[in-house]
Amino acid sequence: MEKKNRIETTCVQGGYTPGNGEPRQVPIVQSTTFKYATSEDMGKLFDLEASGYFYSRLQNPTCDTVAAKICALEGGSAAMLLSSGQAASFFSIFNIAGNGDHVVCSTSIYGGTYNLFSVTMKRMGISFTFIDPDCTEEELHAAFQENTKAVFGETVANPALTVLDIEKFAKVAHAHGVPLIIDNTFATPVNCRPFEFGADIVTHSTTKYMDGHGVAVGGCIVDSGKFDWMAHKEKFPGLCTPDESYHGITYVEKFGNAGAYITKATAQLMRDFGCTQSPQSAFYLNLGLESLHIRMERHCLNAQKVAEFLESNDKIAWVNYPGLPSNKYYDLAQKMMPNGTCGVVSFGVKGGRKAAEALMKALKLIAIETHVADARSCCLHPASATHRQMNDKELIAAGIPGDLIRLSCGIENYQDLIDDIQQALDLL
Numbered sequence: 525m526e527k528k529n530r531i532e533t534t535c536v537q538g539g540y541t542p543g544n545g546e547p548r549q550v551p552i553v554q555s556t557t558f559k560y561a562t563s564e565d566m567g568k569l570f571d572l573e574a575s576g577y578f579y580s581r582l583q584n585p586t587c588d589t590v591a592a593k594i595c596a597l598e599g600g601s602a603a604m605l606l607s608s609g610q611a612a613s614f615f616s617i618f619n620i621a622g623n624g625d626h627v628v629c630s631t632s633i634y635g636g637t638y639n640l641f642s643v644t645m646k647r648m649g650i651s652f653t654f655i656d657p658d659c660t661e662e663e664l665h666a667a668f669q670e671n672t673k674a675v676f677g678e679t680v681a682n683p684a685l686t687v688l689d690i691e692k693f694a695k696v697a698h699a700h701g702v703p704l705i706i707d708n709t710f711a712t713p714v715n716c717r718p719f720e721f722g723a724d725i726v727t728h729s730t731t732k733y734m735d736g737h738g739v740a741v742g743g744c745i746v747d748s749g750k751f752d753w754m755a756h757k758e759k760f761p762g763l764c765t766p767d768e769s770y771h772g773i774t775y776v777e778k779f780g781n782a783g784a785y786i787t788k789a790t791a792q793l794m795r796d797f798g799c800t801q802s803p804q805s806a807f808y809l810n811l812g813l814e815s816l817h818i819r820m821e822r823h824c825l826n827a828q829k830v831a832e833f834l835e836s837n838d839k840i841a842w843v844n845y846p847g848l849p850s851n852k853y854y855d856l857a858q859k860m861m862p863n864g865t866c867g868v869v870s871f872g873v874k875g876g877r878k879a880a881e882a883l884m885k886a887l888k889l890i891a892i893e894t895h896v897a898d899a900r901s902c903c904l905h906p907a908s909a910t911h912r913q914m915n916d917k918e919l920i921a922a923g924i925p926g927d928l929i930r931l932s933c934g935i936e937n938y939q940d941l942i943d944d945i946q947q948a949l950d951l952l
């Protein structure tokens with residue numbers, strides 16, 4: 525067991541403790557396969573009788589080292605890296621739900637996740653009930669069915685910036701005997717550790733703040749190890765009854781609550797779907813993690829200053845940032861994330877869609893990109909980019925007004941970001 529360090533130290537040194545004469549930096553094990561002396565040795569690995577590496581589609585030492593760091597940051601019991609955040613969201617649900625099952629999900633989630641759940645996973649026979657994150661406990665209870673297997677939401681939602689009351693969602697999920705899965709991409713474990721509020725499983729798009737430099741697409745799943753699968757074994761036969769594809773192993777019996785979920789996701793889903801992160805990408809991700817704590821502080825400071833500037837400017841129609849005392853989620857954000865939420869701010873310009881387009885065209889430092897959570901500031905006008913097929917009425921219904929600009933504040937000097945927005949506003 526690693527000694528429990530403070531989060532900043534874990535960002536820098538977690539997951540990897542080299543021995544005498546070993547590389548100081550995490551080595552990139554760029555090998556698809558691993559050598560053994562006897563077939564018997566290897567057979568034990570295939571039977572999950574011994575732990576070790578045999579093929580990098582399932583597990584790789586570099587990826588495991590970096591997963592162990594993220595696991596320590598979240599305070600979990602086990603973790604795995606995946607090829608993308610999308611793969612992480614998919615595995616997190618599909619590991620415990622299949623054809624005929626049901627999941628309760630917050631409406632306020634990343635668009636890609638919404639599409640994955642409501643279109644692609646629906647085709648696999650999994651149904652979803654989407655519920656307003658600000659719903660009452662009674663409304664949340666009412667969304668459950670006999671076949672519900674999980675609840676899913678985002679700590680700070682991309683792009684709506686709603687803050688999820690994780691304690692409320694965890695309490696209701698547990699009352700129905702199912703785990704709460706939280707996508708913690710925007711907050712990162714530096715700002716929020718969902719397990720401390722009762723969440724059971726955490727997912728990440730590591731492509732965002734964890735990488736933080738726009739270098740490598742990746743995902744991660746962390747298990748808290750606290751959900752008692754056997755107490756609800758009729759709901760989770762995949763974890764609580766023998767797996768015929770692994771010679772009758774019962775994951776919870778063999779690996780306990782701490783290891784069963786991630787072992788199953790690795791041994792079954794990674795084996796069959798192969799959404800593997802490359803060791804090279806894991807190495808880049810680790811470099812990002814080493815400065816995550818410092819970058820998050822600056823992302824949040826910059827977003828706070830920019831949001832305050834925008835709120836006081838009379839050419840701006842509205843500003844949405846949970847760090848503003850005027851924001852609906854301010855108190856909840858202060859409680860769950862006293863050090864800040866994220867670096868993303870959304871706002872509307874007076875003059876609507878046309879003015880939004882003109883403002884963005886005039887920005888010099890802040891680039892137009894389909895990305896967030898990068899060291900470099902960037903912005904996006906969903907109405908003319910990701911949601912351009914929608915008309916103004918449909919945009920309003922989707923909670924994305926035509927004048928909405930999503931601004932991801934990087935780690936530059938905030939006054940330069942404000943100056944850039946000011947000069948663009950002056951041209952309107």
Ligand SMILES: *Cc1c(COP(=O)(O)O)cnc(C)c1O
Nearest residue numbers: 608609610634682709729731742
């Ligand atoms: C980007 C994102 C994802 C998807 O991650 P990819 O790495 O792009 O596949 C999932 N959830 C959130 C909150 C995101 O911002």
